[in-house]
Amino acid sequence: MNTNHSSPLLPRREFIKTTAAAAAAATVTPAFLPAAAAEQPAAPKMIGIQAGPVSFVDEGVGPVLDIFQEKGAINTVFLTTFTYGRGLSGRQIAGHPYPDHGKQESDAAFYHGGNYATPHPEFYQRTSLKQTRAPDHGDLDIVAAVLPAARQRGLKLFCSIEDAWRSDVPGLPGLTEVDLQGRRTSATLCPLHPEVHAFWTGLATDLCKSYDIDGILFFNENNGPLLESLGASHAQRIASSRATCFCEFHKKAARDRGLSFERAHEGFVKLDQFVQNSLAGRRPGDGYFVEFWRLLVEYPEIIAWDRLFDEGKHAMLAEVNAAVKAVRPGLQVGFHIEHVNSFNPIFRATRSYADLATKADFLKIVVYNNCAGERYANFIRNVQSTVFRDVPPEELLRFNNHLLNYGAEAGMDGLAQAGLSADYVFRETQRALAGVQGKCKILPGIDIDLPTGPNSRKASPEDTAAAAAAGLKAGADGLLYSRKYSEMRLANLAAAGQAVRAFKG
Numbered sequence: 001m002n003t004n005h006s007s008p009l010l011p012r013r014e015f016i017k018t019t020a021a022a023a024a025a026a027t028v029t030p031a032f033l034p035a036a037a038a039e040q041p042a043a044p045k046m047i048g049i050q051a052g053p054v055s056f057v058d059e060g061v062g063p064v065l066d067i068f069q070e071k072g073a074i075n076t077v078f079l080t081t082f083t084y085g086r087g088l089s090g091r092q093i094a095g096h097p098y099p100d101h102g103k104q105e106s107d108a109a110f111y112h113g114g115n116y117a118t119p120h121p122e123f124y125q126r127t128s129l130k131q132t133r134a135p136d137h138g139d140l141d142i143v144a145a146v147l148p149a150a151r152q153r154g155l156k157l158f159c160s161i162e163d164a165w166r167s168d169v170p171g172l173p174g175l176t177e178v179d180l181q182g183r184r185t186s187a188t189l190c191p192l193h194p195e196v197h198a199f200w201t202g203l204a205t206d207l208c209k210s211y212d213i214d215g216i217l218f219f220n221e222n223n224g225p226l227l228e229s230l231g232a233s234h235a236q237r238i239a240s241s242r243a244t245c246f247c248e249f250h251k252k253a254a255r256d257r258g259l260s261f262e263r264a265h266e267g268f269v270k271l272d273q274f275v276q277n278s279l280a281g282r283r284p285g286d287g288y289f290v291e292f293w294r295l296l297v298e299y300p301e302i303i304a305w306d307r308l309f310d311e312g313k314h315a316m317l318a319e320v321n322a323a324v325k326a327v328r329p330g331l332q333v334g335f336h337i338e339h340v341n342s343f344n345p346i347f348r349a350t351r352s353y354a355d356l357a358t359k360a361d362f363l364k365i366v367v368y369n370n371c372a373g374e375r376y377a378n379f380i381r382n383v384q385s386t387v388f389r390d391v392p393p394e395e396l397l398r399f400n401n402h403l404l405n406y407g408a409e410a411g412m413d414g415l416a417q418a419g420l421s422a423d424y425v426f427r428e429t430q431r432a433l434a435g436v437q438g439k440c441k442i443l444p445g446i447d448i449d450l451p452t453g454p455n456s457r458k459a460s461p462e463d464t465a466a467a468a469a470a471g472l473k474a475g476a477d478g479l480l481y482s483r484k485y486s487e488m489r490l491a492n493l494a495a496a497g498q499a500v501r502a503f504k505g
């Protein structure tokens with residue numbers, strides 16, 4: 001991989017000039033800091049923002065950090081350091097308006113992704129994933145560029161690392177999952193593959209040893225085969241014939257647990273048939289739900305196989321945590337809990353906050369309330385097309401609201417347009433806090449301009465302030481503005497900051 005070509009948008013020299021000038025201004029003139037930030041007492045809560053490298057390249061390190069402090073009352077930067085995805089990195093995604101800062105043009109032509117810091121080979125000896133350096137911005141090391149300026153301003157810095165890949169990464173094909181029909185997936189990694197574990201612990205160790213950061217936030221939104229088969233999520237397509245993983249490492253893990261690989265495989269083949277029949281509207285004699293439940297009764301291996309996935313994913317988190325603590329006990333590790341936790345009670349049952357609290361210092365819980373409307377409606381439509389096909393969507397939504405302990409929210413017709421309320425942010429934050437029992441911190445992820453469909457809820461300053469205030473009022477240990485600065489409008493960021501400053505906790 002060529003890691004030496006310069007950024008197509010900003011020559012390295014210009015970037016350094018911009019950042020160095022801002023850094024010098026901060027050093028020489030303490031008054032450079034805005035009065036509000038300078039006079040404010042140290043915030044006891046962690047107020048963080050997720051930001052990708054391109055924002056610092058486009059707008060300059062100093063100016064971006066100043067905006068974070070002045071407008072957002074932010075004291076912690078969650079810098080996207082590793083991902084091939086576009087949710088945490090890159091400019092605004094295609095088809096959505098650019099916010100009122102940054103370059104007003106697509107980065108699709110040069111977006112690649114990978115490790116935006118400098119990988120040191122000694123940390124990747126036990127994995128085939130050795131060449132992951134992101135070429136997007138030439139030889140820029142984003143952690144080295146942002147960290148000193150963050151420190152000068154008294155900001156903490158965490159590296160965000162995400163399990164999101166592209167198929168052309170060298171060494172990747174041998175580590176991908178194997179589906180029901182024996183095919184390799186293009187770019188999802190098997191959570192039981194030892195080299196996958198070695199990569200994540202190696203990356204976390206590399207970042208913590210090579211840079212004086214405050215810790216790591218780990219993202220992994222992959223889901224197990226049951227949810228995958230049913231498409232029982234907001235984003236997922238229904239892919240029952242592509243359920244994973246049935247690789248050699250899964251076979252071995254099953255054998256160690258006395259679990260039959262053949263029975264699990266057979267169960268998922270039957271589940272695939274059930275899903276295909278349901279989608280075609282071929283109603284079983286006993287109805288859709290009874291047929292589904294009977295499958296689980298006859299093939300408990302379906303649930304056990306799903307559990308294998310979760311165990312692998314959570315073991316990876318525990319190992320990353322242990323690797324980071326081995327570098328320095330004071331370093332913190334956080335884990336991102338994805339949005340499906342807000343919609344799917346069956347998924348929710350697999351995510352024990354008490355258990356997760358033993359594996360991380362803080363959990364970032366996704367409570368994105370604006371985009372939650374269209375996402376929740378998608379989830380209801382997905383599960384209503386198979387397992388709950390006998391239930392009218394509106395009634396299914398109401399029933400599900402009760403299961404999830406949600407209050408008065410919009411019905412199916414208006415849900416995408418209405419989003420979910422600030423009360424949803426409050427309830428989910430309280431539930432997480434009750435679950436972890438003080439054993440780890442809870443940071444609700446606040447939706448600031450997550451892209452939504454043309455007729456779906458968009459963030460407004462009022463909504464953003466209400467969501468931020470709801471998280472704090474629920475007792476959260478802080479907030480994490482999501483999902484990335486390059487899609488946030490400044491008025492909404494400022495509204496969150498005002499809610500933080502106004503909060504008397």
Ligand SMILES: [Zn+2]
Pocket residue numbers: 177178190191192193245246247248249250
């Ligand atoms: Zn596997």
